[in-house]
């Protein structure tokens with residue numbers, strides 16, 4: 306699914322006017338994995354919510370395969386994963402996945418069965434376990450399995466692994482990169498972690514502090530799995546740090562594309 310964000314600005318108006326995004330234009334091609342990074346409050350989650358039709362832009366336009374996001378929502382083409390896995394505590398792991406599959410794909414044959422999805426995220430042995438008995442990492446894996454059965458064309462991911470410990474987070478990031486490589490949905494991934502962005506994404510988009518504007522758009526042309534010690538990885542890391550810190554190099558990055 307191709308995502309186009311065209312000159313989008315968004316202001317929250319609860320008593321006062323709070324600009325959250327200003328003049329953001331961005332195209333994410335079908336099957337591309339784009340990470341959004343930027344300081345806290347720069348509007349990353351707002352952009353995801355706009356793409357999911359949970360908010361309407363104050364100015365500008367967003368399209369998914371040329372249609373307004375509402376269309377993709379009714380077609381159940383958008384999957385959402387956030388920090389909190391939002392599992393149903395009275396259902397087992399398998400039942401949680403089954404329920405989501407039924408809800409999202411009433412009329413379609415799913416490519417992945419709930420059991421296959423559990424297997425894919427390494428939870429085959431936990432099918433009969435209730436969410437409270439799963440660790441934080443396992444709960445997030447379960448949420449990922451649920452997302453996989455939805456077969457959505459666009460995955461909107463709002464720091465899905467941010468609440469996990471560093472090791473679990475790294476492991477899940479690698480697993481997710483592998484799953485994405487097999488299914489190739491379009492992904493927009495919000496993160497504070499530039500290593501996570503560099504491990505996963507085809508492109509990293511950097512936002513300025515609030516109200517968020519596009520500060521840099523960096524292609525990550527490195528083979529997967531990405532190796533942190535590679536010189537090319539380190540060069541990209543420096544570019545991203547410079548962009549985040551607002552050094553002059555950031556403007557060059559933006560102009561270079």
Ligand SMILES: Nc1ncnc2c1ncn2[C@@H]1O[C@H](COP(=O)(O)OP(=O)(O)OP(=O)(O)O)[C@@H](O)[C@H]1O
Nearest residue numbers: 317319323325344345346347348349350351352515
């Ligand atoms: N419902 C809302 N009403 C009013 N202001 C809001 C609302 N949601 C977000 N904001 C404001 O909009 C700005 C952008 O918020 P947003 O959550 O999109 O940022 P973010 O980049 O995702 O932040 P973080 O990295 O901390 O999650 C912030 O100033 C925030 O306070």
